Amino acid sequence: AQTVTQSQPEMSVQEAETVTLSCTYDTSESDYYLFWYKQPPSRQMILVIRQEAYKQQNATENRFSVNFQKAAKSFSLKISDSQLGDAAMYFCAYRSVGGGGSEKLVFGKGTKLTVNP
Amino acid sequence: GAVVSQHPSRVICKSGTSVKIECRSLDFQATTMFWYRQFPKQSLMLMATSNEGSKATYEQGVEKDKFLINHASLTLSTLTVTSAHPEDSSFYICSARVGVGNNSPLHFGNGTRLTVT
Numbered sequence: 037a038q039t040v041t042q043s044q045p046e047m048s049v050q051e052a053e054t055v056t057l058s059c060t061y062d063t064s065e066s067d068y069y070l071f072w073y074k075q076p077p078s079r080q081m082i083l084v085i086r087q088e089a090y091k092q093q094n095a096t097e098n099r100f101s102v103n104f105q106k107a108a109k110s111f112s113l114k115i116s117d118s119q120l121g122d123a124a125m126y127f128c129a130y131r132s133v134g135g136g137g138s139e140k141l142v143f144g145k146g147t148k149l150t151v152n153p
Numbered sequence: 154g155a156v157v158s159q160h161p162s163r164v165i166c167k168s169g170t171s172v173k174i175e176c177r178s179l180d181f182q183a184t185t186m187f188w189y190r191q192f193p194k195q196s197l198m199l200m201a202t203s204n205e206g207s208k209a210t211y212e213q214g215v216e217k218d219k220f221l222i223n224h225a226s227l228t229l230s231t232l233t234v235t236s237a238h239p240e241d242s243s244f245y246i247c248s249a250r251v252g253v254g255n256n257s258p259l260h261f262g263n264g265t266r267l268t269v270t
């Protein structure tokens with residue numbers, strides 16, 4: 037079974053600065069999807085960014101980018117120019133590509149990000 | 154864009170009673186829906202996968218007779234917590250997949266906070 041590990045329970049960053057959240061995963065599959073979700077106090081799960089494992093290029097969405105190291109099974113999230121609205125729980129998640137019910141998301145335990153003004 | 158509506162957002166019930174939580178896809182047909190449970194300050198744990206027109210697939214350790222799932226249409230899945238107990242108090246979140254392809258994204262509802270007294 038796949039597992040996702042987020043080793044940083046909490047992180048903090050000054051507004052306008054850059055922060056990197058770590059995520060590692062374990063799988064025997066060669067193709068899969070990786071995601072970062074944001075969960076603000078409202079508890080709504082919001083997709084931040086996704087990466088297909090077969091793509092070597094790191095995904096980027098505005099101020100959010102990832103460092104995907106497939107061999108190391110690492111998938112870190114970099115938030116540039118941090119804003120107060122970025123404060124939230126961030127979850128790293130893994131999803132298999134295959135069918136048969138394997139489409140479920142496996143989540144890490146989350147990292148609580150605080151943005152200091 | 155695709156929206157998943159979850160109702161109610163909060164519910165308080167007495168021990169021994171049953172509670173029904175609805176998850177609706179508002180502008181798309183959801184062939185598959187997922188039910189997650191989130192304890193305070195913890196990650197989301199998949200409870201079951203709900204497939205329209207067929208029985209739900211439950212994760213190991215989840216009691217199917219206690220957490221009844223019905224996916225009677227392409228836009229509605231319901232989770233019924235039967236004979237609720239205080240330990241069932243938690244945050245329940247549903248997600249729905251748009252389409253059936255491997256690339257199809259998951260959209261999350263706003264969650265339901267269940268408190269059993």
